[in-house]
Structure formats: C-alpha cells, structure tokens
Amino acid sequence: MVDKNSIFGGMITTQGAAKKTNCDALGIPWEPRYMLIGDANGTDPVPSPSQTKLVNQVYRAQINQLRVSPTDANVLIAEVVLPPDVGGWWVRELALEDKDGVFSAVANAPPSYKPVLAQGSGRNQVVRMHIITNGTSNIQLKIDPAVVLATRQYVDEAVNGLLPANKPAGTYTKVTVNDRGVFVSGSNPTTLAGYGITDTYTKDQITAMIAQASALPVGAMIGFPVDKVAPGFLELNGSVKSVATYPDLATFLGGAFNKGDEGAGNFRLPESRGEFLRGWDHGRGVDAGRAMSSYQLDMLKSHTHEYSPMRGSGVVNSVSNKVSAQSDANADNGATTGATGGGETRPRNLAVMWCIKAWNAPINQGSIDVAALEAEVARMRSLVITTTHKRLFVSTTGASAVVALKAEKLIIGSGVAAKAVTQVDLSVNMAAAGLGGLDAGVVAASSCYGIWVATNGANTAAIAALMPVLQGAITLGSPLITDLASTASMRVGMQFSSAFFPWGVTIKSIDSASQITASYSALATVALDNLRFVYEPILPAGYVGSRFSALFTDSTASKFPLAYMQVDKWILYRPGAGTNIVNLPLLASGVQGATAQPPTFVPVAVGALVPPTASKVKFTVWGHVGNTSSIAAPNPAHYGITNVPAGASPLHISDSAAAHNAATGDITLERGYMYYASGATYSGLACNGYEDNI
Structure with a gap:
C-alpha cells in the first residue's frame, strides 16, 4: 500500500542498457519512441532492470517529448499527454519502448486515476517519466513527435543562435534585429543620414542657404555712418579693381564706369564720395534724359525776386503816420540785394561712406584683408607649373593633316587660372579652322606650328598656332631688334629663335610696334635676320591654353605635318614608306x-x-x-x-x-x-x- 515511505523512480532495463551500448558502439543514435502505461492490476509495483514488460499494460502512446533534464545530464525525461477521451484506469507503472520494440526503461508512479469524459470529468493529463542513465549524448531527443527529430547538440546550438550572447548592454537610438526579431546590434547615430534620412539638407548646406538668404546681393549699395568698410563690401571711390579678385561684382557692373585706362582684366568702381544719390527717372519724366549711373552737376531752379526801391524827399503825416512822397520822387530799378549763403545748394544731410557689396561672404567670416588677398592672387599667378603632363603621346602619319594627342593628365594654364584635365584624347585637323584645327588662317608649307590644348573647364580641345618667321634688324652686341613688321601678337617672355642669337632667347620687353628687346645680345650684325616666334593661339573667350607639341609641315601642295611620334617631351621623326619622310x-x-x-x-x-x-x-x-x-x-x-x-x-x-x-x-x-x-x-x-x- 502506498504511503509516506513509498519510493518512486525509474531505470534503464537490462534490454535497454544493452541496446544503448550497442548503439554507442556503432555510433548510431538510440531512439526511444513509445511510452507504456499500466495499472499493475491494482498492486504497488517495484520496477526491476530485468523486466521485459509491465505487470498490466493499459495504454501505449507515441512520446510527445523526450529531453534531457536541465539540472542533470544523466537524467532522461519522457513525456506523453493523455487527452480527455483516454482513461478509465489507474496509472501505477510506466515504461519506454524504442523504435524497434525493445522494452528499454521502467518506472513506478504514485497511483493516479485518469477519468474519461464520459464519466463527467475529463482533463488533459501529462505523464512524465524520469530515467537515470549513464549518459544522454547519443540519445535521439524527440522534440515534436510529428515533425522534428534533433540531437541535444543541435537543440543547444539552435537556442543559442536565437539568443546570441555577448551583446553590450546599453541604451540605443537605432537597433538592428534579425528575421526573428532578436536584437543583433545597436548604435547611436549623430546625423540624420545615420538614421537613413536622406531627403533633407546637411548642416553645411543649411548654413550656406542661410548665409545666402540673409546676405545682400552683390551690387547692393549701403551707406555706413563710420569710416569702416564691412566685410564683403568695397568703398565706392572710383578705384580700379581686378576681375579675378571680384568676379561677381565685375559681372554685375560690367564696364559701366570704365574710363578706358583700367587695363586688361580690370574694372572701375563708381565714384560716390561727396555725392548725393538720386533715383533714376526710368521713364517717369521728372528727370528726363538721364542715363543710368550718369553724373549730374548741381543746379538751382530758375526763379525771380522782384522789388522797386523809391528814392526822393517827403514829409511824414502825423495823422496817418504815412510817408508822402514828393512829386519829384522816382523808382530805382535794377538794384540787387546783398549776397548770402555758401558755395553750393544742399539740404541738411549726414556724411556717410557709400559702399557696394562685392562678394557674398559666409556668416561671421571676420575681416578679410583685401590687399593681402590681391597680393596672394598675384603671387599665385606668377607660379610656374613644372610638370604639365602625364603619359603624353602625340603622333602624325605623314599622310594626312591630322595630329593625334592623348594623355592621362594635362595641366593647362598657370597660376590661379590653371586647370587639370584627365584622360585626354584629342586631335587637330590642320585643314580646319578654330578649336580642333588652326586658330587662324590656312596651313602653310614648310612652316612650324605649335600644338596647344585649350579648356574653359567644361570643354577641352586641341588647336594649332603658327610660329611665324619675321624679319628684323640686329646689331652685334645689342639686344635690340628693330624694323619688325608688327609686335601686336608678342608678349614678354615669348621664345624665339635665330641663327644669330643664343638658343633659348626670349622677349625681354616690347618697346614699340616695330621694336623689341631680347634677353640676350645678338651674335652678329644682320640687316634682315629671320626670327621664328612662338606665337600663342587665338582662343575663344573664357579659354586658357598650354602648348604640348611642335611640328613642321612638308613642302608639298598637301602641306601635311612631317611624320613624327612624341612620347612626353621627346619628338622623333618617323621615316617610312607612304609618309612624307622616306629617310x-x-x-x-x-x-x-x-x-x-x-x-x-x-x-x-x-x-x-x-x-x-x-x-x-x-x-x-x-x-x-x-x-x-x-x-x-x-x-x-x-x-x-x-x-x-x-x-x-x-x-x-x-x-x-x-x-x-x-x-x-x-x-x-x-x-x-x-x-x-x-x-x-x-x-x-x-x-x-x-x-x-x-
């Protein structure tokens, strides 16, 4: 009879132990599959390893779950669920049967009656069987009797994968989860882009827009009440400024105030010192005939003052207190009043310094030393770029008018105007005109041409320019060259060559329309020396150019460039059949x-x-x-x-x-x-x- 001294538990049977040992030896899993339930014919059974069956089996069902105890790796837990319509007997003994029908484990249980629904009491009852074994690592664990079979290692790894460890604890404003909703990583972005928000402006863009919106436009005039020029402004004092230094203001004003002596690349500011400003009539008719930005001299509107002083003798009537003129009194016409007033006609006023907005400066930019800025621009313009090309290749066939030019990189222009172009693949057709051809005129036989590359930043093209031969008179020991036909296309520093000057000579100064001074003295006296000048091409407005090759044309009617190949600086003639250089x-x-x-x-x-x-x-x-x-x-x-x-x-x-x-x-x-x-x-x-x- 069951009482407080009764002992309950289970064990692997001798048959079950032998089966498990055999599975371990063969390296195959042991697979318990069924649970057997018995009522022991109403007795209190004592389980034994030698058992091969229950005392009295009343029910056999497929195991719902088979797992290892979470507290002891040598304890196997088998579970079966009894539905409400199964029962009508006592549960006193339990057993496990593997997939091959081997009676593998046996246990006793506290007596428990399982009613059926027809008795008026029905319930789902879970029966669990705990079996002690020497190891569970090679036992096939049944997770879902209808679907999945998995080893213990698989289950452990799967659970660990669902709940990854070693994630740093903390508070995150942006997290990443996997497809099961499990946290993978977290971060705290500091920008909108970090949150994936791209339809907005960056801080720098917003700052620039605020600066633009809050700034006066270039060309706006303001009167400052102190002798200080605010950043971004210039005093309207009629001075000459550089277009390169103030490009926006130069574009706005154009040449409206130029007098003709500003020099190339400059423009003049209007003069406002000591002047009143007046709104342009613009068709109203009050101040008709005025041109915009024109000056107007002072003027006093036409008017009259009329009076007639009387001269003569008379008496005072004591009754009427009036002066009675004698009959011989007469009017003194043409008299003037005494002078009064100053040197001009003007209203009351306050002296201010009129200034013009010259550039849109950023917010809180501080003061800019314009003189220092102009000096820096001038210094940069004087810089000489020594490496102007990378992997330059130029060639002609000697059988056409085309010059091919390729380069990985070219530096065009100098100083602040220099521009870099890459992956250059251009050509010059000596029979064409303009960009891609000759800058001016038509090609000449037995002549020398420079091959230039020009760009405006957006477009790049090659162009050829003649190196003409001009005649001039030279004297031994003198650098002067006189009697030249023209010096209009020359500039200081331009190279030229002559049989009677040291090689590498340049123009030191341009003295007149027919005379220049060379950087070296002549080696002989020649009445008419042939001098070849390296003229620069005539380029469209906005383009800068640099020379990257030089060639000669043949003496035939075709006037094709002599066949040559250029790699970087070296130009070598290429003799060959079918070309204009046989030897x-x-x-x-x-x-x-x-x-x-x-x-x-x-x-x-x-x-x-x-x-x-x-x-x-x-x-x-x-x-x-x-x-x-x-x-x-x-x-x-x-x-x-x-x-x-x-x-x-x-x-x-x-x-x-x-x-x-x-x-x-x-x-x-x-x-x-x-x-x-x-x-x-x-x-x-x-x-x-x-x-x-x-």
Missing part, C-alpha cells in the same frame, strides 16, 4: 669644311627642322669613311677627333679603312646652327628629332 631629314651632306685638328667647320642652320622650343636635338652623323672622318659640334671651337676626351667633338666618326659608320647623340644647341665637317663624299648630318621644352 631621316638631312641638314648637310658630302664633303664639308676640313676635318684636320682643329677642324674647319661649316655652319648648318637647324631652324627648318628644330622649333625654338627645343631644348636638345638628336643628330646622326653617318658616312662611308676611309682615312677620313665626319664631325658635328654645337660651336666651332671644338677640336674635332682627339685622344683627349675633354677636347673631342661630341659627335664624330672615323675609320682607317673604307667602311660605313654612323653615330647618334643628343646635342644641347648653343645657337641656331650646328657645325659640321666631313672628308667623305658619301656622308651626312641628319636630324632624328628633338626634346621639346613643354
């Missing part, structure tokens, strides 16, 4: 001068193949020499061929026997001549190309 261009050939020591050199002009902008020239001396030599040098003082390296000419060939020889080298020119001597009939001096100073 390297010759400067001299055959017997010339004498090759004795010292040689007698013959000057050879290079201006037909080398532009004024070249810094070095690549020459080849070649010949079929035997007991003679061919020599080239940049000046006639070279000693020719010698065993002393310091005195040897930089380019020479010689041989004791008849043989074909050639030598190539880079020469830095000293003037517009190379000096050549050769004792071989079959010999020559050729120009391979030149390094362009871009």
Whole structure:
C-alpha cells in the first residue's frame, strides 16, 4: 500500500542498457519512441532492470517529448499527454519502448486515476517519466513527435543562435534585429543620414542657404555712418579693381564706369564720395534724359525776386503816420540785394561712406584683408607649373593633316587660372579652322606650328598656332631688334629663335610696334635676320591654353605635318614608306669644311627642322669613311677627333679603312646652327628629332 515511505523512480532495463551500448558502439543514435502505461492490476509495483514488460499494460502512446533534464545530464525525461477521451484506469507503472520494440526503461508512479469524459470529468493529463542513465549524448531527443527529430547538440546550438550572447548592454537610438526579431546590434547615430534620412539638407548646406538668404546681393549699395568698410563690401571711390579678385561684382557692373585706362582684366568702381544719390527717372519724366549711373552737376531752379526801391524827399503825416512822397520822387530799378549763403545748394544731410557689396561672404567670416588677398592672387599667378603632363603621346602619319594627342593628365594654364584635365584624347585637323584645327588662317608649307590644348573647364580641345618667321634688324652686341613688321601678337617672355642669337632667347620687353628687346645680345650684325616666334593661339573667350607639341609641315601642295611620334617631351621623326619622310631629314651632306685638328667647320642652320622650343636635338652623323672622318659640334671651337676626351667633338666618326659608320647623340644647341665637317663624299648630318621644352 502506498504511503509516506513509498519510493518512486525509474531505470534503464537490462534490454535497454544493452541496446544503448550497442548503439554507442556503432555510433548510431538510440531512439526511444513509445511510452507504456499500466495499472499493475491494482498492486504497488517495484520496477526491476530485468523486466521485459509491465505487470498490466493499459495504454501505449507515441512520446510527445523526450529531453534531457536541465539540472542533470544523466537524467532522461519522457513525456506523453493523455487527452480527455483516454482513461478509465489507474496509472501505477510506466515504461519506454524504442523504435524497434525493445522494452528499454521502467518506472513506478504514485497511483493516479485518469477519468474519461464520459464519466463527467475529463482533463488533459501529462505523464512524465524520469530515467537515470549513464549518459544522454547519443540519445535521439524527440522534440515534436510529428515533425522534428534533433540531437541535444543541435537543440543547444539552435537556442543559442536565437539568443546570441555577448551583446553590450546599453541604451540605443537605432537597433538592428534579425528575421526573428532578436536584437543583433545597436548604435547611436549623430546625423540624420545615420538614421537613413536622406531627403533633407546637411548642416553645411543649411548654413550656406542661410548665409545666402540673409546676405545682400552683390551690387547692393549701403551707406555706413563710420569710416569702416564691412566685410564683403568695397568703398565706392572710383578705384580700379581686378576681375579675378571680384568676379561677381565685375559681372554685375560690367564696364559701366570704365574710363578706358583700367587695363586688361580690370574694372572701375563708381565714384560716390561727396555725392548725393538720386533715383533714376526710368521713364517717369521728372528727370528726363538721364542715363543710368550718369553724373549730374548741381543746379538751382530758375526763379525771380522782384522789388522797386523809391528814392526822393517827403514829409511824414502825423495823422496817418504815412510817408508822402514828393512829386519829384522816382523808382530805382535794377538794384540787387546783398549776397548770402555758401558755395553750393544742399539740404541738411549726414556724411556717410557709400559702399557696394562685392562678394557674398559666409556668416561671421571676420575681416578679410583685401590687399593681402590681391597680393596672394598675384603671387599665385606668377607660379610656374613644372610638370604639365602625364603619359603624353602625340603622333602624325605623314599622310594626312591630322595630329593625334592623348594623355592621362594635362595641366593647362598657370597660376590661379590653371586647370587639370584627365584622360585626354584629342586631335587637330590642320585643314580646319578654330578649336580642333588652326586658330587662324590656312596651313602653310614648310612652316612650324605649335600644338596647344585649350579648356574653359567644361570643354577641352586641341588647336594649332603658327610660329611665324619675321624679319628684323640686329646689331652685334645689342639686344635690340628693330624694323619688325608688327609686335601686336608678342608678349614678354615669348621664345624665339635665330641663327644669330643664343638658343633659348626670349622677349625681354616690347618697346614699340616695330621694336623689341631680347634677353640676350645678338651674335652678329644682320640687316634682315629671320626670327621664328612662338606665337600663342587665338582662343575663344573664357579659354586658357598650354602648348604640348611642335611640328613642321612638308613642302608639298598637301602641306601635311612631317611624320613624327612624341612620347612626353621627346619628338622623333618617323621615316617610312607612304609618309612624307622616306629617310631621316638631312641638314648637310658630302664633303664639308676640313676635318684636320682643329677642324674647319661649316655652319648648318637647324631652324627648318628644330622649333625654338627645343631644348636638345638628336643628330646622326653617318658616312662611308676611309682615312677620313665626319664631325658635328654645337660651336666651332671644338677640336674635332682627339685622344683627349675633354677636347673631342661630341659627335664624330672615323675609320682607317673604307667602311660605313654612323653615330647618334643628343646635342644641347648653343645657337641656331650646328657645325659640321666631313672628308667623305658619301656622308651626312641628319636630324632624328628633338626634346621639346613643354
């Protein structure tokens, strides 16, 4: 009989232990599947490991849940739910049966009657069986009898995945959750964009809009009652200002107040000192005929003062207290009153300093030292950019008028006006005009042209400009060049070349319409010297340009550019069939001068193949020499061929026997001549190309 001393519990049977051991050995899970319920025929059963069945089984059902005890990993909990329509017997003994029908575990339970609904009392009753075993790691745990089977490890990992650990505690204004609504991460953004709100303005944008909205427009006039100019304003004092420094104000005023002596790139402010302002008539008719911004002299409106003083003698009537004039009294017409007043007609007034809004300054910008700003702009304009190109490639075919120009990057212009353009792929058609062609005129034969790239920031194009030859008179030892046809297209610092000036000479000053001063003195007196000037192209308004190549046209009617290839600064002629250069261009050939020591050199002009902008020239001396030599040098003082390296000419060939020889080298020119001597009939001096100073 059950009392307070009764003991209840369960255990694995001998059959169950053997089955579990076998499953462990084979590495397969053991799968308990059914729970058996018995009434023990009304007795109080004592479970035994040797049992193979219940004393009296009354019910068999599939396990609803099989799990490991959360407090003891060696305790297995099996659970079955008895619905209301099952029962009519006592629950005194329990057992587990695996999927193969093995009687695996047995237990006794406190007697409990399970009624059925027909008895007038029905309920769902949960029966749990706790079984002690030596381990539960290889037992298949049944989570849902109809759907899922999972190992204990799987269940643990799944639960841990649903509730991730190690999340920092705190308060967050923005959180991220997974598809189960579980917190994953949190943050506290400080900007609207951090919350994903993009249809609004940033702080800087709002500040700029407030500054723009609260600022007076450029060109507005204000009278300040103190001798101070507020930031963003200029005094209206008739002074000349730079367009580059005040572009907005220059655009607004234009040249309305210019007098013609402002100089290029400048404009003039109106003069307001000591002046009253008057509203423009603008068709009203009160002050008709006035032009906007025009001055008007002072004026007093036309009027009269009439009076007639009387002169004569008379008596005073004591009764009427009136003066009675004598009959001989007469009027004194034409008399004037005494002078009164000052030097002008004016109303009462307050002296102010009239100023104009010159630029829209940001809020609370502080004072700007305009003089220092202008000085900085001038300094930046004077800066010279030394690296103007990256991976520059220019080429011509010698069979068309097209020049192809490519570059990874070009710097165009200088100082504050400099602009960078990238991935350049342009061409010049020498037969066309304007951007993409010649800047002016038509292409000429046997002439030199500069290839420029121009941009206005939005559009970029290549353009060619002639390097014309002008004649001028020069005198030995003097830098003056006179009798020039025109100096209109010249500028200070422009390069030019001549056979009678040191190479690299530039214009030092432009003295008149027909005279300039060079940076070096002439090396000879010549009545009409040929001088080639590096003219700049005529560009559309708003464009700046820089030169990136120089070429020569052929002497045929086609006037095509000579075939060449340029990589960065080096330009090399490209002889080939079907081009206008079959062989390297010759400067001299055959017997010339004498090759004795010292040689007698013959000057050879290079201006037909080398532009004024070249810094070095690549020459080849070649010949079929035997007991003679061919020599080239940049000046006639070279000693020719010698065993002393310091005195040897930089380019020479010689041989004791008849043989074909050639030598190539880079020469830095000293003037517009190379000096050549050769004792071989079959010999020559050729120009391979030149390094362009871009």
